[in-house]
Amino acid sequence: xxxxxxxxxxxxxxxxxxxxxxxxxxxxxxxxxxxxxxxxxxxxxxxxxxxxxxxxxxxxxxxxxxxxxxxxxxxxxxxxxxxxxxxxxxxxxxxxxxxxxxxxxxxxxxxxxxxxxxxxxxxxxxxxxxxxxxxxxxxxxxxxxxxxxxxxxxxxxxxxxxxxxxxxxxxxxxxxxxxxxxxxxxxxxxxxxxxxxxxxxxxxxxxxxxxxxxxxxxxxxxxxxxxxxxxxxxxxxxxxxxxxxxxxxxxxxxxxxxxxxxxxxxxxxxxxxxxxxxxxxxxxxxxxxxxxxxxxxxxxxxxxxxxxxxxxxxxxxxxxxxxxxxxxxxxxxxx
Amino acid sequence: xxxxxxxxxxxxxxxxxxxxxxxxxxxxxxxxxxxxxxxxxxxxxxxxxxxxxxxxxxxxxxxxxxxxxxxxxxxxxxxxxxxxxxxxxxxxxxxxxxxxxxxxxxxxxxxxxxxxxxxxxxxxxxxxxxxxxxxxxxxxxxxxxxxxxxxxxxxxxxxxxxxxxxxxxxxxxxxxxxxxxxxxxxxxxxxxxxxxxxxxxxxxxxxxxxxxxxxxxxxxxxxxxxxxxxxxxxxxxxxxxxxxxxxxxxxxxxxxxxxxxxxxxxxxxxxxxxxxxxxxxxxxxxxxxxxxxxxxxxxxxxxxxxxxxxxxxxxxxxxxxxxxxxxxxxxxxxxxxxxxxxxxxxxxxxxxxxxxxxxxxxxxxxxxxxxxxxxxxxxxxxxxxxxxxxxxxxxxxxxxxxxxxxxxxxxxx
Numbered sequence: 077x078x079x080x081x082x083x084x085x086x087x088x089x090x091x092x093x094x095x096x097x098x099x100x101x102x103x104x105x106x107x108x109x110x111x112x113x114x115x116x117x118x119x120x121x122x123x124x125x126x127x128x129x130x131x132x133x134x135x136x137x138x139x140x141x142x143x144x145x146x147x148x149x150x151x152x153x154x155x156x157x158x159x160x161x162x163x164x165x166x167x168x169x170x171x172x173x174x175x176x177x178x179x180x181x182x183x184x185x186x187x188x189x190x191x192x193x194x195x196x197x198x199x200x201x202x203x204x205x206x207x208x209x210x211x212x213x214x215x216x217x218x219x220x221x222x223x224x225x226x227x228x229x230x231x232x233x234x235x236x237x238x239x240x241x242x243x244x245x246x247x248x249x250x251x252x253x254x255x256x257x258x259x260x261x262x263x264x265x266x267x268x269x270x271x272x273x274x275x276x277x278x279x280x281x282x283x284x285x286x287x288x289x290x291x292x293x294x295x296x297x298x299x300x301x302x303x304x305x306x307x308x309x310x311x312x313x314x315x316x317x318x319x320x321x322x323x324x325x326x327x328x329x330x331x332x333x334x335x336x337x338x339x340x341x342x343x344x345x346x347x348x349x350x351x352x353x354x355x356x357x358x359x360x361x362x363x364x365x366x367x368x369x370x371x372x373x374x375x376x377x378x379x380x381x382x383x384x385x386x387x388x389x390x391x392x393x394x395x396x397x398x399x400x401x402x403x404x405x406x407x408x409x410x411x
Numbered sequence: 412x413x414x415x416x417x418x419x420x421x422x423x424x425x426x427x428x429x430x431x432x433x434x435x436x437x438x439x440x441x442x443x444x445x446x447x448x449x450x451x452x453x454x455x456x457x458x459x460x461x462x463x464x465x466x467x468x469x470x471x472x473x474x475x476x477x478x479x480x481x482x483x484x485x486x487x488x489x490x491x492x493x494x495x496x497x498x499x500x501x502x503x504x505x506x507x508x509x510x511x512x513x514x515x516x517x518x519x520x521x522x523x524x525x526x527x528x529x530x531x532x533x534x535x536x537x538x539x540x541x542x543x544x545x546x547x548x549x550x551x552x553x554x555x556x557x558x559x560x561x562x563x564x565x566x567x568x569x570x571x572x573x574x575x576x577x578x579x580x581x582x583x584x585x586x587x588x589x590x591x592x593x594x595x596x597x598x599x600x601x602x603x604x605x606x607x608x609x610x611x612x613x614x615x616x617x618x619x620x621x622x623x624x625x626x627x628x629x630x631x632x633x634x635x636x637x638x639x640x641x642x643x644x645x646x647x648x649x650x651x652x653x654x655x656x657x658x659x660x661x662x663x664x665x666x667x668x669x670x671x672x673x674x675x676x677x678x679x680x681x682x683x684x685x686x687x688x689x690x691x692x693x694x695x696x697x698x699x700x701x702x703x704x705x706x707x708x709x710x711x712x713x714x715x716x717x718x719x720x721x722x723x724x725x726x727x728x729x730x731x732x733x734x735x736x737x738x739x740x741x742x743x744x745x746x747x748x749x750x751x752x753x754x755x756x757x758x759x760x761x762x763x764x765x766x767x768x769x770x771x772x773x774x775x776x777x778x779x780x781x782x783x784x785x786x787x788x789x790x791x792x793x794x795x796x797x798x799x800x801x802x803x804x805x806x807x808x809x810x811x812x813x814x815x816x817x818x819x820x821x822x823x824x
Contacts, residue, residue: 210597
């Protein structure tokens with residue numbers, strides 16, 4: 077019903093936004109709060125990866141370095157300084173951005189598979205540093221018992237912490253949304269479509285890519301920081317390559333270049349993993365892998381991308397008058 | 412549309428405020444939720460699934476049945492639920508699963524938790540939630556050292572026990588020169604350190620110790636090195652576990668190191684490892700075990716019951732979980748409640764003896780269970796009389812010597 081209303085309404089933006097916000101707010105009532113927080117963090121992480129993959133055309137396989145690196149940094153700030161947790165999270169995000177500068181500087185000159193491989197290599201380096209630097213990172217054991225301090229407020233309950241962590245995720249998503257809607261974002265899209273032409277038009281392509289890379293890393297770092305706070309824990313798992321892979325998978329499931337699709341992918345994957353683990357099913361990978369294959373084969377645009385595409389084509393059929401206006405609204409702009 | 416959106420937001424805000432007011436309610440009754448929930452959190456599909464895994468759940472159920480049979484109508488815990496979760500040996504998953512078990516499933520105690528990093532994660536959760544956690548499967552002495560807390564107990568074995576059993580006894584027996592290989596992660600490093608200390612204290616020398624990648628399937632470099640070291644080591648001490656151990660032992664046999672005079676000592680070996688490798692592959696290998704099923708009539712009787720249920724003979728970890736569950740329920744019985752503080756009080760300093768723990772004492776200062784341990788040697792296949800009868804016990808290490816003689820001063824409960 078909502079769908080058909082949306083289709084008729086032509087512009088479903090505000091309604092969808094309200095729906096999304098509502099879903100984010102009621103999520104811990106529907107499902108177990110820590111799982112809800114995981115979904116929120118992964119949604120932001122996926123959006124950050126999509127910023128690079130969907131809007132700049134760079135497939136990074138190394139974003140775990142920023143998510144996990146920030147998780148460690150956030151944890152260390154909270155553990156050793158006792159500063160309020162928002163400071164720790166912002167510090168973690170800043171650290172991720174700093175880390176992304178040299179990595180990005182060296183890798184944005186490449187594209188396609190080479191870019192993916194180089195970022196993967198840097199992420200693995202980060203992993204080994206984190207593994208070996210035991211005095212700081214705790215090695216195998218990770219950083220445990222990260223406190224959530226906020227001016228004496230009791231946030232130990234995961235239900236209340238969800239609402240403390242959610243603003244960071246929402247701000248992060250808003251920033252991502254602003255970026256892709258800005259002139260800067262349009263340049264990124266043009267670089268994705270045709271880097272040579274963008275260069276010919278006078279845009280410093282590598283610098284744009286680097287900035288997109290750093291911004292994406294900062295947002296990933298923010299997500300990783302909230303995640304570490306939520307779990308009271310930062311571990312090697314966060315900087316491992318499977319974490320990068322999972323984020324990319326969420327983006328592909330939800331729809332590349334849709335920004336919000338990542339959130340749907342995140343909700344799907346996290347919920348599925350939680351469900352399978354609770355049900356005692358060991359081979360989670362088989363199920364998520366099969367779903368991934370089905371989505372890639374049947375819905376190339378991803379779940380959200382396909383839904384949006386169907387809506388758009390229905391809209392065209394229902395209101396031919398609007399068709400003329402449609403092409404101006406590029407497919408790359410999220411609803 | 413905008414109106415719908417805003418009213419939705421307002422409604423959600425209302426819900427939010429309502430939510431902040433309520434919190435998890437504390438149980439006032441003697442038995443919370445009128446039932447005692449025992450949760451087994453362990454590896455059910457990975458490298459440690461054979462040493463504890465799903466059969467552990469059965470062992471815990473057996474403890475519940477034995478407890479109910481013993482007290483009949485007088486049981487304090489009328490309803491007892493046993494549940495399980497898989498932590499895949501990852502601290503992150505262990506952390507969230509433990510929270511979930513305590514919160515969502517109303518678990519009163521979490522049992523097992525192999526893999527030290529995962530165990531430490533659960534210990535932190537137990538401390539925050541003020542719920543009992545009895546670790547059986549992990550080796551790290553940090554659980555009763557700097558990471559100890561009021562609600563965490565360490566049962567069955569630890570790296571000190573393994574090192575001081577195997578390292579000391581094998582050295583005293585004449586194998587003075589050691590070559591140690593260990594997987595390069597927390598458990599391996601910890602074991603290497605404790606083993607080296609024990610060997611030196613017993614008058615031996617560690618000629619060299621080498622970290623190996625983890626996980627790893629080719630140990631050729633290290634095995635070739637072993638026979639070429641100068642002076643030649645009399646014993647190769649391996650701290651590998653699970654699949655890595657299986658690979659290493661197979662290759663050790665391919666290189667015929669035993670014939671070249673390099674014996675094998677294993678840091679952590681479980682009955683299930685011997686079963687999967689076959690006793691011939693390990694014949695003559697010495698290791699320390701916290702329990703062996705065929706030690707005496709009492710352990711054998713229990714092992715028979717276990718086998719009737721699972722078709723296998725129990726490993727030391729599985730038996731340890733039975734004992735931990737049983738002693739937890741006994742503590743609930745003595746205190747008449749499953750309230751964590753009372754259970755902890757009942758367990759602290761408790762002296763007991765059961766099928767698993769001989770001369771058992773729960774040390775009050777660091778919550779470490781002290782009990783007899785065993786130095787064991789794998790028999791050659793010719794001496795194996797029945798399935799799973801792979802080991803002969805060379806020596807019983809008394810409880811007082813098997814574990815750390817003094818609690819770690821870093822532990823503040």
